[in-house]
Every structure is written in structure tokens, then in C-alpha cells.
Amino acid sequence: MVAWGVIAAFWTPRGPLTGGQALWSIVISAAVGVLAGRSARSRWAILLAPLLYVVALESARIGVSGPSVDPPVLTPIGVLVLVSGRFMHGLLALLPMAAGAAWAHRRPARTRFRRVAGRVATSLATALTVALAVAVVVPARTDPIPGGIAELTDVDGLGVMIRGRSTTSPVLLYVPGPPGASDTGMMRTRLSALENHFVVATLDRRGGGASYPALGDGVTLDSEVADVITVTDRLRQRFDRDRIVLLGHSGGSIPAIVAAYRHPERFSVYVGTGQAVDLRAGDRIFYQDMLTWARAQERREVVKRLEEQGPPPWPDVYDYEPFQLYVNEAYGLPAPSFDLNVPEYTMLQKVHTMVAMLDTWDELYPGLQSVDLHHDVPALTVPAYFIQGEREMRGLAVPFASWYETLRSPDKRLVTIPGAGHRPMSETPDRFVDALTALLQPSG
Secondary structure, eight states: OHHHHHHHHHHOTTOOOSHHHHHHHHHHHHHHHHHHHHHHOSTTHHHHHHHHHHHHHHHHTTTOOSTTTSOOOOSHHHHHHHIIIIIHHHHHHHHHHHHHHHHHOOOOOSSHHHHHHHHHHHHHHHHHHHHHHHHHHOOOOOOOOTTSEEEEEEETTEEEEEEESOTTSOEEEEEOSSTTOOOHHHHHHTOGGGGGTSEEEEEOOTTSGGGGGGGGGOOOHHHHHHHHHHHHHHHHHHTTOSOEEEEEEGGGHHHHHHHHHHOGGGEEEEEEESOOOBHHHHHHHHHHHHHHHHHHTTOHHHHHHHHHHOSSOOSSGGGGHHHHHHHHHHTTOOOOOOOOOSTTSOHHHHHTHHHHHHHHHHHHGGGGTTOBHHHHSSBOSSOEEEEEETTOOHHHHHHHHHHHHHOBOSSEEEEEETTOOSOHHHHSHHHHHHHHHHHHTTTO
16 A cells, blocks of 8 residues: 555556546556455555555645645635545545555455345445446547548647648647646637637647646746647648747736747747736736725625735735636626636546646746736737737736737737627627638748
8 A cells, every 4th residue: 555655646646637547547546445454354455555655745736835735724725626636646646545444355244134234335335436437438539520620639748629620721839828738629629610710729728628748847937938839830741831820818928929029930920818918017907906806896805815814926826816717707797717628638638627637737837926917928920819808808908908008019909899898709709700711821
């Protein structure tokens, strides 16, 4: 148990993240449980084997950081992280270990009731273990497009969905919003119409979706820019293009536009939506607006927490929880939907949605506090188009307006979609598609 806990800590420090890792975790843990039960010949093995595994695992991965492995935080998001992180890991390792020990300890209970109860519990644990093993190995898939292209692929550890009605269409790479984000579901359920006009490549940013396992390699602004360029070059080579269209949303618009600034020869045009410009300045606006809203709505707990923390930036990812929980409500916008009910996600990717974003946010966001496009991207040598929601949150709209006014580009355009907020591509998808295709028609 101890040896397996140490091995698991180095092999899967954040728990099994892929179907293969999960299946091996189940099989090996069950085998370890059987060995523990036979060696101890006592029902105590059912408890002691998982306990020793947990102690060894937590001790061996103490150098790993992030919400999924840090001490639990009993807040709404902290509980969700605990369930989708440690609890899921427990199902994939501790449950099969306990079931294996229960089958193998060979010591009958003293009473008939205990024997029957033990057999029922062991059978249920075994059935759940088998069901988990089946669920985790079901691969992600995407529906085919007759005469076109539809695939889920991997580019140096990064998950990319590629879909289009014709491989001769212009190639568009989409970089999603928050750190550790995946918008694969949104692209399938809301923006599938883009496939009629482009070969659409949807990137799972490092740490999110199919790219969650790649978080172990570290993530910075420079590494994210490198990821965008790596995927871009693969697409250019695959579809024989000199340049492609680059579309970035929100937090993903920062590495996207920096990639276009540093490597303009690879892109025909840059398109930003929900464009981020200066996170430090924007977060301070969010703070003031949320504090005003919370006071007006008499949300005393929110007011107390914000006043105790003071204005951002903050050192801990959970300090940003008020933003994550209430910012859309404060601005009167709909809560974002993750659109997880699509076959392009595996079971583990769905479960890990929140914990993946928090782990990546924890590693990446502090390093983005010094980014300000006013001086980091003062000009682009490619056309720069922006599709913004009319009701965009002030924390993003104010820095964007001042930066856009001074941005130099050979062709600069701004389209504002009435009624839309921070996510016009999911809030008003038809209008977004019409705006994007109209902007790109001359360069198509």
C-alpha cells in the first residue's frame, strides 16, 4: 500500500486524469487490496490498506501545489474542488482497494447478519468499481462530417478538436477563456455553424479539458503563447496554409493576441471577443463594482469578505471566489454554461472541469498581473478585429476601450453585439457567427 501510494504520487500527482491512468489505478489498487487482505487475513485490511495508501500518497506529493492537492477549503467552490478532485481519486483508488481486501481477507463474520451485510457491501463496492472502470475507458468522440473533417487530436499533449464542412475552407484556431478552460462543448452546441465557413480548430488550453494532464509541465504566458504557436504550425502544415485566422476569448485572448504580435507571419487576422487587456486594472474595477452591488443588495457576507481582503491582486486563488460566484449576477448577466453534455468530453474531463480551471488559475494567474496590452501589444501588423458584447462587464470594457483607441493596425474594426455580455459567442451565437463571417469575408 505504501509503495503504491508513493508510485501514484509521482505518476499521477493530481489523481488519474486520463482513461488509461484511471483504469490502471483501479486494477492496481484492487490487486493491492487483494494482497493486503490475504496477508492480514483480517477485516481491518479493508480500512488499513486505503489509509496507508492515502498517508503515503499525500506525503509523497507534498511538493505539488494547487487546489486539487492543497488542504481542503470549506467554501462553495472549495467543496466542489474536494469532490471532483480528492473524492474522485478516492473512487478510482480507495474503493477498488477496499473491495479487493474485502474479497480476500477470508475471515468470516461471527453472525449471519454480519456475513450477509458484508457480502452485500462487498458486492456493491465491486459493482461500482466495475461500473467506474467501464465509464472511464469510454473515449471522447465527435460526430463525423460527410465530405469534411471531424476529429479529436493531440498536439504535443494539447487537446484540439478540428471540424469543418470542407478542408479547403479558411482555418480558424479558437483559444478559450479562463485559465484551464475548455470550450469544446460550447463550440459544438452553440457555434457549429462556424463549421460551414471554416476549418475550426478548438484548443483546450494547457490545464483544461483534454489538456489537463499537460499542466504538470508548468504554465506561464510564454508557455501559453508557445502552445498557440505549436498548434498553429501543426494546422498550417496539416492544411497547407501560410496563415490562419486566430480567435481568442477573454483570458485566452491574452496569449492569443501576444502570439499574433510576436509571430504575425503565421496569421491572416486576429479576432478578439471579450478581449482582456489589463487584468490588474480590470480586477480592481470588478472589486469596486461588486462591492457596490453587494452593499446595495445587502449581501453582508460578500461585503465582509471583500472588505477584509481589500482590493486585488490577491495571493490565493480562493480569494477570487467572490468574483467567480457573483460577478455575472452583479452585472446582470447570465451565468456561463460549460456545455458538458457532449460526447467530445470523457467522464473524467467532465468531472474535472472546475478543479482543472482552479489548478491552472493558481499557477498562471499571478504571472499575468503584470500584463497590460497598452504597452505589451501597442500595435499589430495584421488586421485586428473585435466582437464585443454591448453589456460587457466594466472590468473588461474599460481597459479595452482605452487600449483599442490607441491600438495601431493596418485594418482595425470593432463590432458590438446588442444585448450580449461577456460571452457573445454563447449568448447570441447566430449574431456572433454573422459578425465573424462578415468581418472575415474579404480575407476568406
